[in-house]
Amino acid sequence: RQLRVTHIATRFEELIDDEANDTLTPEQIFLTATDDALEQRRIHKVDKLIRAAGFPLPQASIAEIDYREDRGITPVRMRRYAAHDWRADPTNLLITSPTGGGKTYLACALGIAACHNGHSVVYARMDDLARRLVIARGDGIAHQKLLNDLSHTDLLVIDDFLTVGIDSDAASDLFAGLANWVPELPDRVAADSIVNRLSNQARKISLGQIDMRRLRHEQARADDGYWE
Known part of the structure; x- marks a missing residue:
């Protein structure tokens, strides 16, 4: 049911034409073709x-x-997050660090892992x-479609969260569609509600004070092939 017969047939013919498969039975070739087609579909x-996801x-x-x-x-902790079922267990995850700490890379890595597990993901900068x-x-x-899309996605990644202020309409929409947060929001009542919704029982990753952007640049400069 997960495959179109034509995909299996095409792969079956390719395998039959390959002399390396001469020792395989038709049943073995068919199973291989089915597995290959399933993997390509995945x-x-x-x-x-x-x-x-963007x-x-x-x-x-x-x-x-x-x-x-x-x-x-x-690695153990990140593999746990990478395997998390965001659809069955909706969870707020807060990633914090100073500028250059690697928040965006980590958020993208976790989001991409979620995609590999079949989850729908939306990535967006807060201001965008x-x-x-x-x-x-x-x-x-x-x-309404945008609100529905945000509400129904398995994992919503909001980068640069509240690094800039947003207006009351956007704050209202965010509160309606997701989990949210703090004082840059124009409506203090909405801000408090947003803080509670996001932070209550949220898991947290603090990446410390290391400036990964600066570190990567220094490593690149130390490379023998670097020039400027």
């Missing part, structure tokens, strides 16, 4: 989810995270998301 779905770092990977001491993260919500208000249908 890869296509993952690629589609990653493109739809990650600024689409190559980010849990395997490439720098786990140096004082970053507050370990607020702008989209305000613009969409001019069209009732588009506005």
